[in-house]
Amino acid sequence: MLTCGCGRWMHTEGIEERAGEGGAPQWFIRSECRGCGLKVGVDVPEGQTYGLVDRLLWTDEALHRLDRMPPYVAVLVRDEVEQDIRRQGQRVVTCETLLRPRTGERLDWDPEAERRLERVPAPVRAMARIELERTAADRGLSRITVSLMEEIKAKYFGMAASK
Ligand SMILES: [Zn+2]
Incomplete structure (x- = not known):
C-alpha cells in the first residue's frame, strides 16, 4: 500500500497498459490521496503491482x-x-x-x-x-x-x- 505524505492511504485510481523499454509491457498505476488530493503514478512491469492496486481494477x-x-x-x-x-x-x-x-x-x-x-x-x-x-x-x-x-x-x- 502507498501512504501519502499527509498520512492517509493512497487510493488506486486507474491503470494504463503501456510499452516500456524494448516494448516490454508495463502498467502505469495512478494513485490519489483523497485527503489532500496528491496524485502519483508509478510504472511497474506488467503483472507486478507491489501492493499498489488496492482492489479489482480494469485497465x-x-x-x-x-x-x-x-x-x-x-x-x-x-x-x-x-x-x-x-x-x-x-x-x-x-x-x-x-x-x-x-x-x-x-x-x-x-x-x-x-x-x-x-x-x-x-x-x-x-x-x-x-x-x-x-x-x-x-x-x-x-x-x-x-x-x-x-x-x-x-x-x-x-x-x-x-x-
Ligand atoms: Zn494526502
Missing part, C-alpha cells in the same frame, strides 16, 4: 473495450471476467484477460463457423468470438462448431441476431 484499455460492447453483452462479460480474475487471485483486468478464453489455449474453428462469424455485425463479432471460445473452454472442447455457435447466438446474442 483503461480494457474498460474502453468493455464500453464499446453492447450493454447486455458488457454486463455478462464483466461479471464473468471479474469472477475469473478473483478465482486466479489477481486484481487487474487487462485487454488480454478480456480477449483470451480462460484456459489460454488456442481453439480451432470449423471453417463454416469461421465464415459465419465473418457475417456477424462488426460491433458484436469480437464479443461473439470471446463468448464462443469461453464456452468451448468451459466445456473442454477444442473446436468451435456451427452448432455451438447456434447455441451461443440464442443465449447471448438473441437480440442482435433476431430480425
Whole structure:
C-alpha cells in the first residue's frame, strides 16, 4: 500500500497498459490521496503491482473495450471476467484477460463457423468470438462448431441476431 505524505492511504485510481523499454509491457498505476488530493503514478512491469492496486481494477484499455460492447453483452462479460480474475487471485483486468478464453489455449474453428462469424455485425463479432471460445473452454472442447455457435447466438446474442 502507498501512504501519502499527509498520512492517509493512497487510493488506486486507474491503470494504463503501456510499452516500456524494448516494448516490454508495463502498467502505469495512478494513485490519489483523497485527503489532500496528491496524485502519483508509478510504472511497474506488467503483472507486478507491489501492493499498489488496492482492489479489482480494469485497465483503461480494457474498460474502453468493455464500453464499446453492447450493454447486455458488457454486463455478462464483466461479471464473468471479474469472477475469473478473483478465482486466479489477481486484481487487474487487462485487454488480454478480456480477449483470451480462460484456459489460454488456442481453439480451432470449423471453417463454416469461421465464415459465419465473418457475417456477424462488426460491433458484436469480437464479443461473439470471446463468448464462443469461453464456452468451448468451459466445456473442454477444442473446436468451435456451427452448432455451438447456434447455441451461443440464442443465449447471448438473441437480440442482435433476431430480425
Ligand atoms: Zn494526502
